[in-house]
Amino acid sequence: MRDGHSDLMETLLPQLALDLSGPAxxxxxxxxxxxxxxxxxxxxxxxxxxxxxxxxADPDLGLIGVEPFVNGMAKALAAIERHGLAGRIRLHNADSVPLLDWLPPASLDRLYLLYPDPWPKKRHWKRRFVDRANLDRIARVLRPGAEFRFASDWADYVDWTLARLLAHEAFRWTAATADDWRRPWDGWPGTRYEAKALREGRVPAYLRVERR
Incomplete structure (x- = not known):
């Protein structure tokens, strides 16, 4: 980690980190x-x-970002400082589950899960973030009509996720044509994970479901 990034972990992160010890x-x-x-x-x-x-892209939008890995968090902090975004971003540098349990019901307008670890080996599938318990958590914190958006370049994980979303009574898949999951949604900036997937010949998919 660069020295400047290390300093931001000690100075800026404490200012932006959510305190889950009290009520939201x-x-x-x-x-x-x-x-x-x-x-x-x-x-x-x-x-x-x-x-x-x-x-x-949106000066009226408040954002909560979750990232347990230090290097990713440090890069985000550097960008937040560079662009003067500290007023509209809050961070959680640990697992998402405690944060989802802390948030009030029907409090989010959108939730993104982009290129999560696919755990490709079958014996590791139980570690995948998308399961019934976590979809219950996501459904609880989304407002009616809000969206859960998922992107991955692992076809098996896309199928896994879509099957569980379709089986969950809280979500409605909004796709009308194949392009609705083959193409990113409007405003998609791309990510380094997506670029790596495309270089290696994997085709991403982009799922959007609506909270009923």
Missing amino acids: PAELGRLFDVPVTRVHLESGFGGGEHLIAMAL
């Missing part, structure tokens, strides 16, 4: 230093490319 505010907009009209969460933001792009 009933209105998530209170987490931020400036007024926001909507709140999105990205679980496992990697290097932060998508998180930062969302913040830059």
